[in-house]
Amino acid sequence: GAEPQTFLVVAEDDWGNPVVDHDAILSLTDNVGGLQPESGVGSFSCSAFTAGQSTCSALLETAGETVAVRVADARGVDGISRAFEVLAAPPFALGLETTVGRIEAGETFL
Secondary structure: OOOOEEEEEEOEOOOOOEOOOOOOOEEEEEOOOOOEHHHOEOEEEEOOOEOOEEEEEEEOOOOEEEEOEEEEEOOOOEEEOOOEEEOOOOOOOOOOOOOOOOOOOOOOOO
């Protein structure tokens, strides 16, 4: 199955300095629909902030070549990761479709 990915979230001020006393509950989403927990797709968990940093683990359920994860807190502070690729998992099932509604026994169809 898919493995959760780890993200480090760092609270920074407007000049890139760490905000060591930042304390917030985080939410994560992505730009391809593979991390939308409120819709039942994907999941994440984040540690409490320590010295302005939180470690998040996320299970992304949709493959894509340019996936980006968005992190936000309840105060509206947010950030977006650099784009990365999420590969499709190995096949879980095979689908079989036919365009023929009825055939005669022994007849070949494609």
